Amino acid sequence: MFARLFNPFRFRKMSLQSAAEGILETHVTWEEAENKLQEALNTKAKFGKNKSVVHVGEGNGFLSRIGLITCDWDGAREDEKLPKQFALKMASCMAAKKMEEVTPEHMRLDEETTRQMWNFFEIFLKETHNAEVKAYNFLRKFEDSVAVPHCFYTVPFSEENKLAGSIALEYLDNTRISHVYQTLSVAQVKQVARELGVMQGLSVLHRVENEEWLSQRDVYTAFWKNFTTDVLVQMFGPLKDMDPSMVESVDAVIELVPEYYGSNFATTIHTQYGVKPVLVNGDLWSANVLIDKENDQIRALIDWQLVHHGTGVEDLLRIAFSGMTSTDRRAHMDELVELMYDAMEETLEGAPAPYTREQNRDLYELLLPHAGFFFAPVAMPLFLTTMADPTLSDEDKAQKKTVVMDKVRGICEDIVVFHKRNEHKKKFEWKSADFAPNIPNMTAAAPKSD
Template identity: 30%
Template sequence: MSLYEAADGILETHVTWEDVEKTMQESLGTHAKFGENRRVTNISDMKGFMSKIALIETDWISSQLAFAALSKVMKFDGEDGFSEEKLKKLGVLTRDVHNREVETYKLLVKFDNKDIPYTKVYGLKAFSDENDLKGFLILDFIPNVHPMSMHDSIPADQLVPFVRGVATFSALAETLSPEEKKFAGGPEYLELFFGEVFDDEQMERQFDTLRSSFGDQHLQIVDNSIEILRHYNKLVKKYTRISEILGFKLVLNHGDLWQTNMLHSLGEDGKLKLEAIIDWQAVSTLPPGMDLSRLLMGCLSAEDRRVRGDEMLKIYYETFKEVLGKELFSFEELQNSYSLYFPMMAMALLPLVISFLDNSQISNEEKSEAREKTVLKLVAMMEDLIDVHDYNMENFGEFLKI
């Protein structure tokens, strides 16, 4: 029995209706039951890669089944996805990140800050040991969510509440004791990510995917980008010591900022309204530029990122300083950490976006239209990657030596 094997519980996990029902009864102080007509809907398609997301009220069940399916889509370890040996190893990571999210939700409830919208919590079940197969969260259902995917862009104005939200979370976390923050991951974040998910062999497969996505188009810029990414891939372990080497301050980062980890509704005016920030499994202590590099690269259009990127960084910086009541890091330090993490996040993003688009549940006509915009966005990302690399080499050449 393991987290990556299908079971007879909800959505083939080990979590049963009785587990969820008991937790809800304790949370709400009731003896009410779900009843014979209970139903569950899987809403985790291309979303919860370390979880199964089941719509009951809303129940998040930690499982490797979704990640195993994703590994086939992304051809991790070849056409058949992750091997059984790899999935067994990732079981430790699955338990760790789920328990991290449990502790983060406890903090969100404690902070209860209007600028960090989160889903109401009914129950939290952490994994107690390596043999425990029943970790889950029971969260409120947010209706009328506007679905977004990795290839979608969010207008800069409508991304501002999210930037303020993550800055507020990071600043409030600075008021916690070291004991209260010990649940979070550490600066070895990239080592774990690239070591467990994108090892060297998988990375080369991702680069092949990137080349094939563009064909003969943009061949030179793709090859130049891959050479730059190979350089940074050799520096992953050095990034674990980036604070020690360069003196960057470390704060709690969300760690996985992308479109499906922010729930928006869509107003009659066509504008997005942030309803909740979700999926706090990757919370880690890192320079603040890590979160922002992932967020701005993935969620903004190329034009918005180039024209208004510094403005978004400034909003984060000012919000953090206002909430904490003092300056922890300078704006220049934030810009520099953003630039240094830009290539690392590009390494994760560039090969994935087209694959996610190709496997999204939209019509072929919609895919064709989205692909045109996505290609332009990725080309701009590669152009900027080259510029950022030049800036990094000029300003942090010693750190970037292999």
């Protein structure tokens, strides 16, 4: 312990942006993980000399590294049933850093602005990790009734722990995720819709509206503060370069950037609309759904870093945007909205619903452009990371590109359609009154020239 605390390497790497000496180059050590799991399982058994870790989260997100830990338990009692494997989620900027590396040179900002952005992003990352810790603690109340993995332990960031935030979760074997360049079937998205409805109903029954930490979360304002309208326009730019047929739809969306940039409507819509909130994952894109490899059934909804109070259709929009073809999404969205509401109503068993069916439909239409603006540009760096894989053939890249372009084209088109559809409705506040970028000089920052 003394050697670990006074290791000069550990103090030199005082940032989540740099590789460290811990598990998967994070600041989480094997000793810390072992001690925490021993405490959670009430055991004295150790991981064993043949313990191992495999990185299972590559290319699936921005805010963490996920290790599949295999334990070679040493010293376990005969009556102990200890997990052979578990998933260790460790907060880290390394995944986002890797995505930055594959960003075309001409799209990058100047060095000083980039440095400031990363510093603010690290603060954002710590806040989101701590929120996910609280989310899993809340979900423990009904984790046996809904598709979430069991949480063994959580380690939040604090004044005493500035670098080693982690969450240890049950490992659901024989599962897979669906990347942005893949598609979910309509039947699978229906399963997600039902799970969302159940989760929303349970959150109401467990008085989620009394969770003050959720009511204070403004995740989208915090996210957008790390960008400017110019940066957001640049994020849409590659879409036109990759598929010239998208020029018209992307240009139409770019015209709306000043209106939607900085939108925190998803976290305030329930208050402004006058309805009770439910628990919202906030980041339920397709890679955050675990699917059984054998029967294609939905096993779990994961990643709760952007959890907040809101309305359930937000999560449904995100999974539909990221997982379905544009044709399937448009053909089945009304049915999915109804399925989700049915499941919530059944779970409530006669208890008052937070909003009516008609209100739920209206909330869906109001939120669609906001959810689209948040997801469409982010899909590109996720996709570009995949395209940078040297083992992919040109045929594979072309196939993946076709899938992603279809999804993003549909999102862009529908942002414009629903923006116009909502114009006659009651006007709402879309962003904080004092909203401004974290970095004052970002408004003057320009991308590097070729």
